[in-house]
Amino acid sequence: MWESEITDNRRMTHTNVTLAQVATAAGVSLKTASRVLAGEPHVAPQTRERVLKEARVLGYRRNAAASLLASGQQADAISVIIGDMTNPFYAAMAQGIEERAREHRMILSLSSSGEDPDTEWELAKGAARQRSRALIVVSSMEDNSQYLDLVRTGLTVVFVDREPRAIQADSVVLDNEAGGRLAATHLLEHGHTRISYVGDYEWLPTQQARLAGFSDAMSEAGISNWERLVRKDAHDVARAREIVRELLDLEAPPTAFVGGNNRSALAILHEVHSRYPVGRRPAMIGFDDVEWAGVLGLSVISHDSRDMGRQAADLAFARIEDPSKEAEMIELPVALTERGSGERPPFS
Incomplete structure (x- = not known):
């Protein structure tokens, strides 16, 4: 030695x-x-x-990476960029990607943009410089056209959770519009009319689709002035709690809530549980069937986050095999999981 x-x-x-x-x-x-x-x-x-x-x-x-760059070879690695390392939705999705990467004898390189477009772009360019076989990204950009520059270098790019904008590319998304409609319809069927939607950043395509579905259901039910209980930009728990407190302080507060992401759903649970006794709590439906949702009895719009990751990886490997094939978008179904919180009648 x-x-x-x-x-x-x-x-x-x-x-x-x-x-x-x-x-x-x-x-x-x-x-x-x-x-x-x-x-x-x-x-x-x-x-x-x-x-x-x-x-x-x-x-x-x-330096193995430098050697690959010098030789022009590609690394046996898949790069993944997510928005938030602490979000359990992304953790499950990354597990699905890693499962497929292992099957192909590749390693996973995981990083977080912190929902910052500039950081995302630097990470994406880094994946190209390190000659990753593919990049799977949850994009925080409002315009993804610059990814074409990376595709031209030979990098396979797949978008997951948020569909790409201003670019034709492979993607895996949820049927978010159906999810928003399903949540609103369920609460309407249980007698609610004052339903608040607490959503994510307004520019996110997931937010836009979920709110569109919610909006359609409320309008079709003939509910007037439902827009006054819609709130946006609740991306983290702290901001979402501020919003929920303001809503609960209204003279006619909501009798039901839809949390447009798992962070806002957690915030709704915090505020409602701290303010109301069990028999007087507003109804609640969240998005994403994270582990704590089952423990706390939260009804959710559910989907298979790990399978979303697996399917994104499958698209990446298919693109590596055939770079010339047409861009494909896979839209995964959602379902309502009832646990009691979304089935409460109006308390007043």
């Missing part, structure tokens, strides 16, 4: 030894040092031994 052979006191203790340092120590050109460490033939035996010796002495470690 190299470690046991190293006795030269020139051995460096840090890990950022460069190829140039090895070449200088061995008295050869950078190109020759590179050829030796890459295992290429046609190098004089004495020169090879000298370069390898200096690499051992200095503690040089070859």
Whole structure:
């Protein structure tokens, strides 16, 4: 082993030894040092031994990513960009992608944009520079056309959860409009008319589709002024709780809530449980069947997040096999899971 052979006191203790340092120590050109460490033939035996010796002495470690870039090869990796590492919806989706990646003997590189478009784009370019086989992204951009620049470099790009805009690309999304309609219809059937929708960022396609479905159901039921109980931009629990408190303080507060994402649903639960006794609580329906929803008895618009990840990965591998095929969008169904919170009658 190299470690046991190293006795030269020139051995460096840090890990950022460069190829140039090895070449200088061995008295050869950078190109020759590179050829030796890459295992290429046609190098004089004495020169090879000298370069390898200096690499051992200095503690040089070859950078696999840099080697791939230099060779033009692609890494056996799938890059994934999500919006929020703490969101259980994305965690389940990433598990599904990883399952498929393992089947293809590839590793998963997971990162978070924090819902910032600039951060997302830097991460996406990084995936291209590292020569990932594919990028699966939950995009926070309102215009995805610049992804075409990455596709032209040979990077396979698949959009998941949020459909791409201003670009034709493979994607896996939910039938969000049906989900919004299903939630509103269920509450209407239980006698509610003052139903509040607490949604995500207004620009998100998921938010727009869910609210569109909710809106259709309310309008078709002949409910007037339902828009006054619609709130948007509740992306995190803290902001959603502020919004729910304001709604509950109204002279005629909602008798039912639809949480447009799992964060707003959790906020509704917090505020309702802290303010009302069991028999007087407003009805509630959330989106995403996360683990705590079952524990807390929350009725939800459910779907298989892990399967969404698997299908996104399947699209990526299919695109790798056939880059010329037409872009495909898979829309996954949703269903209502009843647990009691969405089945309460109006309390007043």
